[in-house]
Amino acid sequence: MEGMVRFDEKDREILETLRKEGRITLTELGRRLGLSPASVKNRIDKLKELGAIRGFSAVIDPSFLERYVKVFMLLKLKAEDPDVDRVLSKFAALDNVQAVYRTTGRTQVLIIAEFEDMDEMKRFAGRLKGSLGSLLEYIEWGTIYDSLKECWVTTGKRGSFHGRKGGYI
Amino acid sequence: MEGMVRFDEKDREILETLRKEGRITLTELGRRLGLSPASVKNRIDKLKELGAIRGFSAVIDPSFLERYVKVFMLLKLKAEDPDVDRVLSKFAALDNVQAVYRTTGRTQVLIIAEFEDMDEMKRFAGRLKGSLGSLLEYIEWGTIYDSLKECWVTTGKRGSFHGRKGGYI
DNA sequence: GCTGAAATTCTGGAGTG
DNA sequence: CACTCCAGAATTTCAGC
Numbered sequence: 001m002e003g004m005v006r007f008d009e010k011d012r013e014i015l016e017t018l019r020k021e022g023r024i025t026l027t028e029l030g031r032r033l034g035l036s037p038a039s040v041k042n043r044i045d046k047l048k049e050l051g052a053i054r055g056f057s058a059v060i061d062p063s064f065l066e067r068y069v070k071v072f073m074l075l076k077l078k079a080e081d082p083d084v085d086r087v088l089s090k091f092a093a094l095d096n097v098q099a100v101y102r103t104t105g106r107t108q109v110l111i112i113a114e115f116e117d118m119d120e121m122k123r124f125a126g127r128l129k130g131s132l133g134s135l136l137e138y139i140e141w142g143t144i145y146d147s148l149k150e151c152w153v154t155t156g157k158r159g160s161f162h163g164r165k166g167g168y169i
Numbered sequence: 170m171e172g173m174v175r176f177d178e179k180d181r182e183i184l185e186t187l188r189k190e191g192r193i194t195l196t197e198l199g200r201r202l203g204l205s206p207a208s209v210k211n212r213i214d215k216l217k218e219l220g221a222i223r224g225f226s227a228v229i230d231p232s233f234l235e236r237y238v239k240v241f242m243l244l245k246l247k248a249e250d251p252d253v254d255r256v257l258s259k260f261a262a263l264d265n266v267q268a269v270y271r272t273t274g275r276t277q278v279l280i281i282a283e284f285e286d287m288d289e290m291k292r293f294a295g296r297l298k299g300s301l302g303s304l305l306e307y308i309e310w311g312t313i314y315d316s317l318k319e320c321w322v323t324t325g326k327r328g329s330f331h332g333r334k335g336g337y338i
Numbered sequence: 339g340c341t342g343a344a345a346t347t348c349t350g351g352a353g354t355g
Numbered sequence: 356c357a358c359t360c361c362a363g364a365a366t367t368t369c370a371g372c
Contacts, residue, residue, distance in 0.1 A: 007233065015229045016264070022191045022225030027347060036359055037348070043357090047233075054228040055322035056191030060184045064176065064221040072272060072279055085317070092318035095185070100318045103241060105311020110241055142274020148254070149261040149269045151320040153224035196366060206367070208339050 010035065014043055015052060019152040022056045059153040067096060067114035069121055070144040075109035075128075076137040084109075087131045096124075107140065176219075179204065183212055184221060188321040191225045228322040236265060236283035238290055239313040244278035244297075245306040253278075256300045265293075276309065 010033050017029060026037040026044075033040065047053045062070055077084065085102070088109065092100040101110040115121040125139055147155050179202050186198060195206040195213075202209065216222045231239055246253065254271070257278060261269040270279040284290040294308055316324050 012234060015227070015234060018227035019229055020224075020226070022227050025347065038350085038360085039358055041349075050233070052230050052233040054230060054319070054324045055189075056225065056227050057189070057320040057322055058184070058187035058191050058225050059223040059320075060188055061221050061223065064216075064219070065181060065184060072270070088317055092323060097318060098321055099316070101241070101313045102315035102317070103311040103313050106309065107311070110311075110313070140275065142272040142276070142279075144270045144272050144279070146271035147268070148257055148271070149266060150223070151226040151228075152267055153226055154261060155223045194366065205340060207341085207369085210367070211339075 011043055011047060011052075014040065014047065018044075018053065018056075022058070057151060059151050059155065062114040065114070067116055069115040069118055071113060071115070071121055071141050072144060073109075073111040073113070073125070073128075074107035074140040075111070075132075076106065076140070077108045077132075077135055078137045079135055080108070081135055084132065084135060087128075090131070091124075091128065112144070176221075180212055180216060180221075183209065183216065187213075187222070187225075191227070226320060228320050228324065231283040234283070236285055238284040238286055240282060240284070240290055240310050241313060242278075242280040242282070242294070242297075243276035243309040244280070244301075245275065245309070246277045246301075246304055247306045248304055249277070250304055253301070253304060256297075259300070260293075260297065281313070 013033060014029065017024060017032070026040045029035075030037045030040045035043075044053065062068075088100050088102075091097060091111070094113075096115060097111065097113045099110070099112040102108065103110050113121075113124065115124065125141070128139065129136055149155065182202055183198065186193060186201070195209045198204075199206045199209045204212075213222065231237075257269050257271075260266060260280070263282075265284060266280065266282045268279070268281040271277065272279050282290075282293065284293065294310070297308065298305055318324065
């Protein structure tokens, strides 16, 4: 064998597998790849160092955390500014925020977050507006009432969320 | 003790922790909760049965899988129909699809997916249009060029994606 | 939910190609 | 440099309470 000079098919398989089975054992992963558990561990450590693996997560039904409102928000900015990412990082750190993406297109930010109720969502949106100030033009949003797939995990129908319509804030 | 008849604060902490540290050991989790590893395991098994835990996933930088284009798509439907979920389930099963959400608001579907290049994205969108036929009005989309947080994992800046603007298809 | 013991997995170092 | 082997450590699992 020539070793893992760069990045080979086995590394790719490790990444693909860990996405779908985040808690698979090194032994089982090694069995599938034809590698020893120690080699798999070496590769995973390397993949973390390289930044290929950012972390591990469980896919949780939010209603068990008493968060009955899941929403996506699209932020339309008036202007780009270094402050935007600074503000977004602050909100990204919140426990009820699942994802914060910077995007191209009509809007510039996509946020996915969960809330106990509509009031909490409104307060969140209010703080977002307050923090971004004149940089924000509007927030388009909608509730997420079903997840066919989430974080690479195919999820059967889950308990439905409140069926309130989205709109503009 | 009466056991885990329903769902208590420790279960909630397990779910919250597993979201952020999907590969934490039962021992460490038990240490934080003041429970034995065996108890933690029992609870996690129960939480899986209940559907609170849907699965586990690693957060991967897609560029290591040679997917250099990450996008979100918002599908505006002309009408609701049982076929919609059937078609969406088919696309949700694809390896390059991260999430498929059913939503309220101006659009009815939110998809997040990764592609090797723009051509592959276009083909995907084309198949989506073909499969949904007259049920689909339009797809609004944009590229995701930075993830401040994803699947509950705060991710530093990653390699930037192609900076092509989004639009309507 | 706990305990204790057995089975499995993980980890780090030495040796090999 | 990556791999395997191997032994010790840690974790997981399963029984009984």
